[in-house]
Amino acid sequence: MSDFPLNEDLFSDEVTQEPIRAGFGRGLKTAGEANPLIVALCADLTDSTQMSLFKAAFPERFIEIGIAEQNLVTVASGLARAGKVPFTSSYAAFSPGRNWEQIRTTIALNNQPVKIIGSHAGVSVGPDGATHQMLEDIALMRVIPNMVVIAPGDSLEAERATQAIAENGKPSYMRLAREKTPIFSTPDSPFEIGKAYVLREGHDISLLGTGTMTYQLLKTAHLLEEQGIQAEVVHVPTVKPLDEETILQSIRKTGRVLTAEEAQAAGGFGGAVAELLGEKLPTPLLRIGMKDRFGESGEPDELLDYFGLTGEHIAEATKKFIDTTSRYHQGF
Amino acid sequence: MREQLTITQLQQMANTLREDIISMLETAKSGHSAGPLGLADIFAALYFNILHIDPKNPDWEDRDIFLLSNGHTIPVQYAAMAEAGFFEKEELLTLRKLGSRLQGHPERQRLPGLENTSGPLGSGLSQGAGYAYALQYLDKVLHRFVYVVMGDGELDEGNVWEAAMFAGKNKLSQLIVFIDRNNIQIDGNTEDIMPLEDLRGKWESFGWHVLEIDGHNIESIIDAASMGRAITNRPTVVIAHTIPGKGVPFMEYDYKWHGIAPNSEQAKAALEKLRTLDGKITHEGMGV
Numbered sequence: 001m002s003d004f005p006l007n008e009d010l011f012s013d014e015v016t017q018e019p020i021r022a023g024f025g026r027g028l029k030t031a032g033e034a035n036p037l038i039v040a041l042c043a044d045l046t047d048s049t050q051m052s053l054f055k056a057a058f059p060e061r062f063i064e065i066g067i068a069e070q071n072l073v074t075v076a077s078g079l080a081r082a083g084k085v086p087f088t089s090s091y092a093a094f095s096p097g098r099n100w101e102q103i104r105t106t107i108a109l110n111n112q113p114v115k116i117i118g119s120h121a122g123v124s125v126g127p128d129g130a131t132h133q134m135l136e137d138i139a140l141m142r143v144i145p146n147m148v149v150i151a152p153g154d155s156l157e158a159e160r161a162t163q164a165i166a167e168n169g170k171p172s173y174m175r176l177a178r179e180k181t182p183i184f185s186t187p188d189s190p191f192e193i194g195k196a197y198v199l200r201e202g203h204d205i206s207l208l209g210t211g212t213m214t215y216q217l218l219k220t221a222h223l224l225e226e227q228g229i230q231a232e233v234v235h236v237p238t239v240k241p242l243d244e245e246t247i248l249q250s251i252r253k254t255g256r257v258l259t260a261e262e263a264q265a266a267g268g269f270g271g272a273v274a275e276l277l278g279e280k281l282p283t284p285l286l287r288i289g290m291k292d293r294f295g296e297s298g299e300p301d302e303l304l305d306y307f308g309l310t311g312e313h314i315a316e317a318t319k320k321f322i323d324t325t326s327r328y329h330q331g332f
Numbered sequence: 333m334r335e336q337l338t339i340t341q342l343q344q345m346a347n348t349l350r351e352d353i354i355s356m357l358e359t360a361k362s363g364h365s366a367g368p369l370g371l372a373d374i375f376a377a378l379y380f381n382i383l384h385i386d387p388k389n390p391d392w393e394d395r396d397i398f399l400l401s402n403g404h405t406i407p408v409q410y411a412a413m414a415e416a417g418f419f420e421k422e423e424l425l426t427l428r429k430l431g432s433r434l435q436g437h438p439e440r441q442r443l444p445g446l447e448n449t450s451g452p453l454g455s456g457l458s459q460g461a462g463y464a465y466a467l468q469y470l471d472k473v474l475h476r477f478v479y480v481v482m483g484d485g486e487l488d489e490g491n492v493w494e495a496a497m498f499a500g501k502n503k504l505s506q507l508i509v510f511i512d513r514n515n516i517q518i519d520g521n522t523e524d525i526m527p528l529e530d531l532r533g534k535w536e537s538f539g540w541h542v543l544e545i546d547g548h549n550i551e552s553i554i555d556a557a558s559m560g561r562a563i564t565n566r567p568t569v570v571i572a573h574t575i576p577g578k579g580v581p582f583m584e585y586d587y588k589w590h591g592i593a594p595n596s597e598q599a600k601a602a603l604e605k606l607r608t609l610d611g612k613i614t615h616e617g618m619g620v
Contacts, residue, residue: 066497070458077459078463079462086462
């Protein structure tokens with residue numbers, strides 16, 4: 001069974017919720033205490049991205065850049081060359097949305113260990129609307145060589161992931177959600193860059209989730225169980241490098257796969273899994289995510305419902321998928 | 333440390349860099365001619381006088397940092413690095429070839445002595461500002477300096493002005509920037525494409541100490557760097573007026589030479605001009 005302890009109140013209405021970015025804020029402060037080389041740069045969104053905790057603890061290691069995202073990452077590149085470990089934060093729509101080339105050239109090709117934190121990713125940003133709901137960041141970042149891409153599932157995991165990327169010596173991107181997100185992990189749950197975790201075992205389908213969608217998939221599996229379907233839930237917080245072994249092992253068992261992400265499925269996590277399966281294990285695949293469209297204004301819960309990104313909607317889609325597709329048989 | 337060259341020797345070195353550039357570009361059959369030739373005097377002054385560097389120990393922890401922002405002018409930096417002893421001169425002719433450490437645009441990880449990767453314009457100043465910030469505020473190391481060379485055409489980039497504001501705000505006094513003011517970019521003259529003037533006024537208003545020099549006068553270049561190091565409350569920008577294609581008469585002032593390399597015949601003519609200082613001396617007289 002899974003060695004990833006789950007929150008016992010997972011399916012309760014009183015499940016503890018917290019914005020993922022809060023975990024980043026705590027993790028950065030902890031990482032800063034452990035490593036004096038860590039510096040933090042922000043583009044006029046210090047509270048909003050939760051860098052304020054680090055700033056309060058280490059004011060001399062905090063650098064305000066102003067509303068200038070190209071400068072944000074390129075100054076960070078220079079700091080990294082000077083031996084520092086820079087964390088940069090802004091909304092994902094602006095960084096890496098606006099400064100992708102600078103990230104590509106001065107960080108990734110230059111191989112500098114700059115950490116790019118994109119907050120307010122996904123449609124659950126809510127009322128701010130499509131301009132601020134970053135959906136293309138996973139696709140944009142995972143195609144850059146040298147870049148690590150992480151989408152933590154909840155605030156506790158974001159805290160661990162922040163500390164992990166602080167010490168990985170590589171260009172790294174981490175996406176964070178704005179709104180309160182249910183906590184499905186525990187303080188004892190593991191996090192290792194490049195590892196996927198089986199949260200729940202099953203044999204009818206593999207449900208692969210990244211970021212906030214893993215919680216929804218746990219709900220999906222819970223609902224499907226009532227209908228006699230045993231779904232395996234695999235949490236994939238690291239989109240790159242992808243834990244191919246864990247993913248393929250699960251799919252060999254189930255013969256069907258669904259991916260879920262709060263991002264464009266094309267080129268995103270679903271795209272990454274499709275590439276993997278296409279080459280190594282062709283398998284019927286259903287991608288849940290944004291399908292070639294922008295988001296829009298609304299309350300976060302309304303939007304998740306509207307775009308079919310809730311456990312209930314995904315359970316429905318999964319049932320239909322299972323009813324209409326046959327399993328992959330080779331190797332059974 | 334290293335033996336200091338006299339002004340005359342530095343002038344001769346600049347000429348040698350120009351010869352290297354022509355040979356490299358001719359062999360590579362592509363690349364940029366005008367910018368590197370125009371920057372030869374600045375690079376001779378940087379690599380043989382201004383920069384505290386050790387070619388045998390490129391990562392020397394007390395070194396000055398040099399960043400080339402307009403990466404397309406890299407042939408002049410490769411030439412200066414080879415002449416300074418970072419690597420053998422023969423390697424210059426591998427420029428732009430498969431497997432070469434001398435990429436068409438500089439890649440830090442390929443060649444020891446390069447401090448950054450550049451080519452896409454407008455990002456070098458930010459990287460220099462980041463490094464200078466680390467020295468001044470985080471490490472409090474005050475005797476090391478960060479030098480950045482930028483083109484004038486690349487000042488069209490918004491990223492440059494974000495960096496200029498940041499450096500001005502933080503009074504990054506260990507940051508010294510040379511702008512190669514040669515008035516050309518790919519599509520034509522800078523003032524036709526996107527006017528940069530009042531260039532001095534722009535930088536002053538961003539909180540910089542501004543110097544203007546003849547970018548072919550070695551003494552002026554060295555003096556400007558010295559002044560930049562002496563100014564302790566602001567970053568310094570040196571607007572170095574240069575002639576694109578300098579030293580090769582048929583290339584001088586002509587923006588069409590921005591992005592192309594000489595063919596064999598043109599290279600032969602260019603080397604002849606350089607080796608005889610445009611007919612003023614004989615080959616034998618050079619002795620370099």
